[in-house]
Amino acid sequence: MADERRSDRGPAGKGRGGARGNDKGGPRRSMFRRRKVCKFCTEKVDYIDYKDAKMLQPFVPERAKILPRRISGVCAMHQRKLQTAIKRARLIALLPYVTD
Amino acid sequence: MSQKRLYELVYITSPDVTEAQVAELHTQVESIVARLQGEMVKTENWGRRRLAYKIGKHREGTYVLEVFNGSGELTKELDRRLKVTELVIRHMIIRVDEELKVADRNKARRQAEADKRAAKGLPPLGQGRRRSFDDAGDDDGPTEAEV
Numbered sequence: 001m002a003d004e005r006r007s008d009r010g011p012a013g014k015g016r017g018g019a020r021g022n023d024k025g026g027p028r029r030s031m032f033r034r035r036k037v038c039k040f041c042t043e044k045v046d047y048i049d050y051k052d053a054k055m056l057q058p059f060v061p062e063r064a065k066i067l068p069r070r071i072s073g074v075c076a077m078h079q080r081k082l083q084t085a086i087k088r089a090r091l092i093a094l095l096p097y098v099t100d
Numbered sequence: 101m102s103q104k105r106l107y108e109l110v111y112i113t114s115p116d117v118t119e120a121q122v123a124e125l126h127t128q129v130e131s132i133v134a135r136l137q138g139e140m141v142k143t144e145n146w147g148r149r150r151l152a153y154k155i156g157k158h159r160e161g162t163y164v165l166e167v168f169n170g171s172g173e174l175t176k177e178l179d180r181r182l183k184v185t186e187l188v189i190r191h192m193i194i195r196v197d198e199e200l201k202v203a204d205r206n207k208a209r210r211q212a213e214a215d216k217r218a219a220k221g222l223p224p225l226g227q228g229r230r231r232s233f234d235d236a237g238d239d240d241g242p243t244e245a246e247v
Contacts, residue, residue, distance in 0.1 A: 044210065046202075046203035046204075046206045046207050047199060047200060047203035051110075051165070088192065088194065090152070091190075091192050092110050092112060092163070092190060092192050093112065093151040093152045093153060093155060093161070093190065094152060095152050096152040096153050097153060098153075
C-alpha cells in the first residue's frame with residue numbers, strides 16, 4: 001500500500017522521476033484518486049456557526065488539530081470560515097485545543 | 101454617537117452556580133445593555149455542558165448565549181464586568197453583523213441565479229460546472245506538457 005503511493009507521487013514531484021524517464025506514470029495517477037468536493041459548497045452553507053460543535057467535530061480529528069483542506073477537500077473560502085469558527089468554539093470550550 | 105452593531109456574548113458559569121444566580125446574572129447583563137442604549141435580541145440558556153477541557157478546576161459549566169445590539173463601549177463595559185464576576189469562568193463577545201450580512205448576500209445571490217435559470221427553463225445547476233473546471237485544471241496541464 002505504502003509502496004504504491006510512493007510510486008504515484010514520484011512523477012508528480014518534478015525532480016528525479018522526470019530525469020529517469022518514467023514520466024508516463026504521471027497522468028495515469030489520477031485514475032485512482034476520488035475527486036474531493038467542498039462539503040460546505042455542496043450543502044450551500046453560508047455561515048459556519050461556531051456554536052454547532054457537532055458540525056465542526058469532523059474537522060478536528062484525534063489530536064484536535066484543524067484538518068488541512070488538502071485532506072478534507074474544503075474550498076479556500078470555507079476553510080477560512082471554518083478556521084475562525086473552530087477557534088471561537090475552542091475559546092468557549094466546545095472544542096479542545098489539544099487532546100492526548 | 102457611536103454605531104450600533106450586532107454582538108453575540110457567550111459566558112460559562114461554574115457548575116455549582118444555582119438557577120437563580122444564573123437568572124440574576126442575566127438581568128445584570130440586561131441592565132448594562134439597557135443602560136448603554138443597547139437592545140437585547142435573543143437569549144438562550146444551553147444548560148449544563150461538559151467542557152472540552154478544564155477551565156480552572158472545572159470540568160462542567162452552564163452556558164448562556166446573549167445576542168444584542170449595541171456600541172463598542174457597551175461591549176467594553178460588559179467585558180470588564182464579566183472579568184470581575186467570579187461566577188463566570190469564561191466569556192466571549194464577538195461581532196457577528198458583518199458575517200451575517202455576507203451570508204445573507206450570498207444566499208440572495210444564489211437565489212437570484214436559481215430564479216434566472218428557472219425563468220430560462222434550464223434545469224437547476226448542480227455540481228456539473230464545478231467538476232469540469234476542476235478536471236481541466238488537474239489533468240490537462242501535465243499531459244500536454246509531456247507530449
